Amino acid sequence: IWPRKARILFICAAPAGMTVPYAPHLQGLLKAIQPWLRQTPADGDAYFDGVDQHLTVLERASIQDIYAACSGGEFTHVHILAHGAKDHSAPGTPCGLALHRDGKKNEKHVVSGKQLAAALQGGPAGTGPSIVTLATCDSGHVGDVVHTGASVADDLHREQIPFVVGSQFPLTFDGSKALVDYLYPALLNGEDPRVALRELRSVLYSHLAGTSHDWASVVAYAAFPPDLEEQL
Secondary structure: OOOOOOOEEEEEOOOOOOOOOHHHHHHHHHHHHHHHOOOOHHHOHHHHHHHHOOEEEEOOOEHHHHHHHHHOOOOOEEEEEOEEEEOOOOOOOOEEEEEEEOOEEEEEEEEOHHHHHHHHOOOOOOOOOOEEEEEOOOOOOOOOOOOOOOOHHHHHHHOOOOEEEEEOOOOOHHHHHHHHHHHHHHHHOOOOHHHHHHHHHHHHHHHHOOOOOHHHHEEEEEOOOOOHHHHO
């Protein structure tokens, strides 16, 4: 079932002195959910109560924080802003996700796509979100063809998350911001995700092709219901 009412989990992690464009991503998500709200920031507490119905934010997130959040309710969309990092504990040192270590938030804890999927699917129904976007370098990168395993994005999709967007290569801050600014309004407006993804690539190419490969880096793993057009 394609999501009809948006409930977004925004996960942010920047351990061990890393930096991420947290504020622009939060602003982009707030702008994307504005059509779902009856209030504006001028309404004060009523506005924030409305935001809470559609957006949950996890700053300095650990894998335990993610599991706890998903255990408390179902999310339709998950947006992850973090850095990719090599997992030296796994054969072939694949790229994982750099989260905070539980209890020692300044330390880096690299988790795999399968670990992340297990945390995201920890809700009451155990199904997890329909859409996951990874504003993360190398989240769609498969670096070793000798050992088993795949990218974080591929692992999430193989664990039954229908639509996963990641990056095959390093992703610039500007590129990651465009992912939020152009993809989320389209998805929450009921547009075809394939068209939305194409428009995102067009924006990335027109804006950043001279300085980055973000337009070519964005990759999606998708399995859509046969009646997607009717649901949209």
